[in-house]
Each structure stands twice: as C-alpha cells, then as structure tokens.
Amino acid sequence: MYALIRRLLFRLEPEQAHRVSMRLARLGLRIAAVPGGRGLPAVPRRVMGIDFPNPVGLAAGFDKDGEYMDVLEKLGFGFLELGTVTPRAQPGNPRPRVFRIPEHEALINRMGFNNQGAEPLARRLEVSQHRGVIGINIGKNRDTPPERAVEDYALALGMVYGVADYVAINLSSPNTPGLRDLQHEGALRNLLDRLQTERKRLAEFHDKRVPLVVKIAPDWDAGELDATLDILLERRVDGIVATNTTLGRPGVGRDPRGRESGGLSGAPLREQAERVLEQVAARRERRTALIAAGGICSGEDVSRRLDLGADLVQLYTGMIYRGPGLVQEAVRAAARHAGQPG
Numbered sequence: 001m002y003a004l005i006r007r008l009l010f011r012l013e014p015e016q017a018h019r020v021s022m023r024l025a026r027l028g029l030r031i032a033a034v035p036g037g038r039g040l041p042a043v044p045r046r047v048m049g050i051d052f053p054n055p056v057g058l059a060a061g062f063d064k065d066g067e068y069m070d071v072l073e074k075l076g077f078g079f080l081e082l083g084t085v086t087p088r089a090q091p092g093n094p095r096p097r098v099f100r101i102p103e104h105e106a107l108i109n110r111m112g113f114n115n116q117g118a119e120p121l122a123r124r125l126e127v128s129q130h131r132g133v134i135g136i137n138i139g140k141n142r143d144t145p146p147e148r149a150v151e152d153y154a155l156a157l158g159m160v161y162g163v164a165d166y167v168a169i170n171l172s173s174p175n176t177p178g179l180r181d182l183q184h185e186g187a188l189r190n191l192l193d194r195l196q197t198e199r200k201r202l203a204e205f206h207d208k209r210v211p212l213v214v215k216i217a218p219d220w221d222a223g224e225l226d227a228t229l230d231i232l233l234e235r236r237v238d239g240i241v242a243t244n245t246t247l248g249r250p251g252v253g254r255d256p257r258g259r260e261s262g263g264l265s266g267a268p269l270r271e272q273a274e275r276v277l278e279q280v281a282a283r284r285e286r287r288t289a290l291i292a293a294g295g296i297c298s299g300e301d302v303s304r305r306l307d308l309g310a311d312l313v314q315l316y317t318g319m320i321y322r323g324p325g326l327v328q329e330a331v332r333a334a335a336r337h338a339g340q341p342g
Contacts, residue, residue: 001033002322002323002324002325003323005021005024005323006321006323009021010100010102013095013096014096014098014099014100014107015095015097015098018320022067022068022071025068025071025075025324026068026070026071029071029074029075034075034324035075035324035325035328036074036075036076037073037074037075037076037077037327037328037331040054040076040328040331040332040335041054041331041332041335041340041341041342042054043055043078043331043334043335043338043340045078045311045312047239047289047311047312048166048211048213048238048239048289049209049211050133050165050166050211051133052078052079052133052312053078053132053133054076054077054078054331054334054335055078055306055310055311055312055313055334056076056077056078056302056312056313056314056315056327056330056331056334057077057078057079057080057081057133057135057291057312057313057314057315058072058077058079058080058081058314058315058316058319059081059293059314059315059316060081060082060083060084060135060137060168060170060215061083061084061109061111061137061316062316062319063080063082064082064083064084064085064114064115064116065082065085065115065116065120065121065124066082066121066124066125066128067124069082069128069130069132069134070129070130073130073132075324075327075328076327076328076331077132077327078132078133078312078331079132079133079134079135079165079312080132080133080134080135081134081135081136081137081168081314082121082134082135082136082137083115083121083136083137083138083139083168083170084113084115084137084138084139084170084173085113085115085116085117085118085121085136085137085138085139085156085160086113086115086117086118086138086139086140086141086152086156087117087118087140087141087152087155087156087159088117088141089115089116089117089120090112090113090114090115090117090141090142090143091114092111092112092113092114092115093110093111093112093114093175097109097110097111097112097262098110098111099257099260099262100257100320101252101255101257101258101266102321103255104251104252104255104266104267104268105266105267105268105297105317105318105321106251106252106264106265106266106267106268106269106317107264107265107266107317107320108257108258108260108261108262108263108264108265109175109245109262109263109265110174110175110260110261110262110263111175111262112142112175112176113139113141113142113173113175113176118136118138118155118156118159118160119159121136121160122159122160122162122163125163126162126163133165134163134164134165135164135165135166135167135168135213136160136163136164136166136167136168137167137168137170137215138153138156138157138160138167138168138169138170139152139153139156139170139173139176139179140152140153140156140176140179142176142177146178146181146182149178149179149182149191150190150191150194150195153169153191153194153195154194154195154198157195157198157199157202158198158202161199161202161206161210162202162206164210165210165211166210166211166212166213166238166239167210167211167212167213168213168214168215168241169191169195169212169213169214169215170215170244171183171188171191171214171215171216171217172215172216172217172243172244173244173245173263174217174244174245174246174247174262174263175262175263180217183216183217183228184227184228185227185231188228188231188232189231189235192214192231192232192235192237193235195212196212196235199212211238211239211289212237212238212239213237213238213239213240213241213289213291214232214237214239214240214241215240215241215243215244215293216228216240216241216242216243216244216276216280217243217244217246218242218243218244218245218246218248218269218272218273218275218276218294219246219247219248220276222279225276225279225280226279226283229279229280229283229284232288233283233284233285233288236287236288237288238287238288238289239288239289239290239291239311240280240284240288240289240290240291241291241293241314242273242276242277242280242290242291242292242293242294243269243272243273243276243277243293243294244263244293244294245262245263245264245265245269245294246263246264246265246269246272246294247263247264248264248272249264249268250264250268250269250271250272251267251268252264252268265294265295265316265317266295266297266317266318266321267295267297267317267318268295269294269295270294270295270296270297270301271295272294272295273292273293273294273295274295274304274305274308277290277292277305277308277309277310278308278309280309281308281309281310284309289311289312290309290310290311290312291310291311291312291313291314292305292306292308292310292312292313292314293313293314293316295317295318296313296314296315296318296330297317297318297321297322297326298318298322298326298329298333299329299330299332299333300333301318302329302330302333302334302337303333303334303336303337306334306337307337313330313334315327315330
C-alpha cells in the first residue's frame with residue numbers, strides 16, 4: 001500500500017510530502033490501516049545506562065520539533081532522536097532545499113537547522129504523554145559567529161537537559177557554514193570541556209546525568225577520523241553517532257539532481273557509513289556507545305551494522321522510500337540478530 005501512497009506523495013514538494021505523510025500515518029494508525037508496533041518482538045538493550053525497548057531509532061532531522069512523537073512511537077521505534085534544535089528559532093535555508101533521487105533511494109538536503117528553538121521543544125516534551133526514550137540533537141544558530149559557537153551549544157544543552165534521555169551534539173551537518181570546523185583538534189576539545197562542565201552543573205540541578213553523544217561526518221580520511229576519535233575517547237564522550245550526511249556524491253554524481261548542494265543521504269551513503277562505523281568500532285572503548293546511521297534501508301542493513309559493532313541503529317531516508325513497514329522489518333532483523341524469533 002505504501003508504494004501506491006508514495007507515488008502520490010512524490011508528486012508533492014518534499015517538505016509538504018513529509019507533513020502530509022505524517023498526517024496520513026496518524027490517521028492510518030487510528031483506523032489500523034498502517035502497520036504499527038504491536039506484535040513486534042521485544043529486543044531490550046541497555047546502552048549508556050538507558051533501557052531501550054529495541055535498538056531501532058529515528059534519526060535526527062525527521063521530527064525536528066517533536067510534532068509527530070505520537071505517530072512515530074506507535075510505529076515501533078525503540079527511541080526517537082528529535083532536533084536538530086538551536087537556542088533560537090530559525091527558518092533554515094531558502095527553499096527548495098530537499099531533493100529526491102528516487103532511482104538511487106537517495107536525498108540531498110540543505111535544510112540548515114530550520115527549527116522552532118530548543119525551549120519550545122522542551123515545553124512540548126514537558127506536557128507530552130510520550131514515555132519512550134528521547135534523544136535531543138542540538139546545534140548552533142547560523143548567525144552565531146564561530147568564536148561564540150560553544151556558548152550556543154551550552155545554552156541549548158541547558159534548555160533541553162531536563163527532558164532528554166541523551167543529548168546528541170551535531171558538529172557534522174554540512175549545511176551550517178563553519179560547523180564542521182568544530183570537529184577539529186582544539187575547537188573540539190574546548191567544546192567538549194565546556195559541555196561537560198555544563199553537564200556537571202545541570203546534573204546536580206536536575207538530579208540526573210544525561211549522556212552526551214557526538215554525531216560525526218563520514219567525509220574524513222582514516223587519519224583525520226583517527227585524530228577526532230582520539231579526542232572523543234580522551235574526553236570520554238558517552239557515545240558516537242556514525243554518520244551524518246556526506247558532501248560526496250557516491251553513485252549519483254552523474255544525475256543532474258546530484259549537483260545540488262547539501263548533504264547526501266540514503267542508499268548511496270551505505271558503504272561510506274559502514275567504513276566509518278567499522279573504524280570507530282575498532283577504536284572505541286567498551287563504555288562508549290556506538291549508534292549507526294546513514295544508508296540503512298533494509299533489515300539486512302540493520303543486521304550488518306549490528307555485526308560491525310553498533311549498539312543502536314537509526315533510520316531516516318529509508319523511511320521515505322520504504323515507508324513505516326521498514327521500522328517493523330528493522331526491529332525483526334534486530335531480534336533475529338539477538339537470537340530471538342523475528
């Protein structure tokens with residue numbers, strides 16, 4: 001059924017299609033026309049001190065402002081990562097800013113952290129009936145100068161800390177000028193030191209310790225990635241998300257839509273994301289959680305990432321091409337990987 005609906009949705013502009021699809025999913029769940037999470041096997045995982053009902057999560061960017069938590073929870077996700085949110089609301093980059101490449105099950109986006117702001121998201125979570133695991137992905141505002149970026153992250157952390165199960169630090173989006181520079185050497189050490197100091201203060205105030213994870217880019221060579229991992233492990237981050245979208249154009253470079261600026265996601269990112277995941281898994285310490293993202297479009301992809309060392313996996317672009325059934329397929333693949341009936 002989703003194949004038919006997708007044909008109709010793909011006639012709409014991508015952002016409009018996203019809103020329409022989530023409203024249709026909400027309606028479909030109410031009338032039992034959309035496969036929900038009922039009947040899925042339990043695949044519990046304890047990661048970063050958090051109990052996940054299953055290891056299949058939603059990647060950041062799909063529900064930036066927490067508007068569709070009710071729908072997404074019922075689809076069977078084990079956790080949702082909301083955001084990216086910034087301290088102040090911002091509109092993001094001009095439209096058009098999302099481009100489908102259906103022949104390759106790919107997207108290019110240059111959204112630019114469009115969001116309603118960290119405080120409105122926190123307020124929405126405070127009154128929400130959602131009781132599942134929530135990660136919140138934070139970034140800096142576009143107009144914040146690089147020398148003040150650390151303060152943006154500290155502000156956003158403070159705004160969402162009380163309602164988050166974990167916080168993801170987004171340093172790897174290609175769509176905010178200068179953002180990826182924060183992944184390097186002194187800038188990264190300075191940022192992590194500031195956020196860990198802020199977390200200590202917030203943990204005492206809220207009487208809970210919220211894990212901090214860092215989302216990394218897939219575009220480094222092996223030496224650059226090793227240098228970044230040195231810092232992440234040295235500063236003892238709780239987890240690493242591998243990976244964000246890529247500036248490269250693997251497999252789509254000859255397509256006219258592949259010339260659009262922005263980050264590429266979906267099936268063409270699969271091999272690159274797996275290489276990064278494998279390198280991170282070889283280096284990480286036992287206590288450092290590893291969350292796989294990028295190019296996960298099937299249950300087979302889920303099994304492969306778990307084989308490579310991921311503790312958790314996240315879906316995004318695969319959902320756009322495969323629909324909500326991908327969530328159930330992914331959870332069942334995780335169950336089989338754990339030796340349970342799928």
